Amino acid sequence: MASPLRFRRSSERWNDDRIIEELYSHLDSNLGARSVTPHYVGPDGFETRRFEMDNGDMALFTWNDDFAYWLGNTETPPALWRTSKYTFDEVPYQIARWGQRELLADLTVESPWLAKYDYLSWFFLPVLFSKDGRETSRAFFRKYDAGFPDTTRDEALSFYERFLRTGALDDYRYTMASKLGTSQYFDKNRMSSAMSEFTVAKLLTEAGYDVIPEIEVTTGHSLDFRADPRNGSHDQSSLVEVTRPQPPTQRAADTPVAALRETAETKSNGQLNEHGGGAVMFVDCSGFRDDEWSAVVGEQPDVRHRPAVVFRARPSGAIDAYKKGSVPLSLSQAVEWV
Known part of the structure; x- marks a missing residue:
């Protein structure tokens, strides 16, 4: 599975002749390529090129006398194979801004229904334009409403747009966006489970916690989050692991x-058994229809782990939940206990 989109940085000298010979000619002979004018003026002091391939791939190249940066979801020309990769946050701001503006302009043309959610689009850009995952990730948002049943695409995407716009996960953009996956093979259940982590992050943020993803523990595993009290509003930090049951219509x-x-x-x-306890398990039933959730609420079954929070979020922002065991998190600001 290819990784999320990243820049490659070269410290070698580049000029028009070398670009034609080592970048454009390689792409054109293998894929069929056009060298076109970028949508936007490049960073100050840098020259720019944009390459578009017959198969829909694209690549951006910008350079000055000191450095060159390549960003593309196509095959990498051999001249750049030994270069290191950098996230949008790891390259100079003007380079990252130009690259992301180019991608967002493409998204506006290719998937205008998604581009109108500007913060969600920006957050997931590394996946939405990844080499293998660009079609599957967009299909998940387009056809399957980000994993919500009985709703509209706009309602579902608005739910995550409102949360991501808070900036609560900006520092962990690549870590979290990558959870959606960059595989060319579509897996609705895996993608829905990834969005459950965003839903839990939203719940915890609204309850007054800062969330830090991918916390390594002594067993060698990573748990999904650590929830840290914000501004001393709660007593302690807690480890959190998220799971998402498939609706009964989709499993045995x-x-x-x-x-x-x-x-x-x-x-x-x-994972939780090997960890030895202490983590709060969040069980996300947001994929359940109204009647399915009503059956769960009526019985409020145990889930073989304590403490646990079993909940269901709706695109309106409402979250119903019940808990098992002594949950060391104050969640009443974010959920309606049932």
Whole structure:
């Protein structure tokens, strides 16, 4: 599986002749390429090129006398194979800004329904333009409403747009965006599970916590988040692990309660059991329809791990939940206990 989109940086000298010979000619002979004018003026002091391939791939190149930067979701020419990769946050701001403006302009043409959610589009750019994942990631948002049932695409995308606009995950953009995946093979369940982590991050943020993703623990595993009290509003930090049951219509378990128990048991018998306790398990039932969630609420089954929070979010922002065990997090600002 290819990685999210990153810049490559070269410290060698570049000029028009070398670019034609070592970049453009390689792309043209392998894929069929055009060298076109970029959408936007490049960074001050840099020259720019844009390459568009017959198969829909693209690449950007900008250089001055000291450095050159390549950004593309196509094959990398051999002249750049030994260069290191950098995220948008790891290159100079003017370079990152130019590259991202180019991509967002492309998205406006290719997927205008997605581009209108400007913060969500910006956040997921490394995946939305990745070599292998650009089609599958956009299809997930377009066809499957980011994993919400019984809603519209606009309602679902607005839910995540409102949260991402808070900036709560900006410092962890590549870590979190990459969870959506950059595979050319579509996997709705895996992508929906990835969005559950965003939903839990939203819940915790609204409850008054700062969230830090991918916390390494002594067993060699990483748990999804550490929730740190913001401004001394709560007493302690807590580790959090997220799981998402598939709705009963999509798995062998034939009832909502069975689907919930099976998924939670898999998580608690594996990673959480090896960790040795202490983490709060969040079980996200946002993929359940109204009638399926009502069945879970009516029984409020155990989930083989304590403490646990079982919840269901709706695109309106409402989150219903129940808990098992002594949950060391104050969540009443963010959820309606049922």
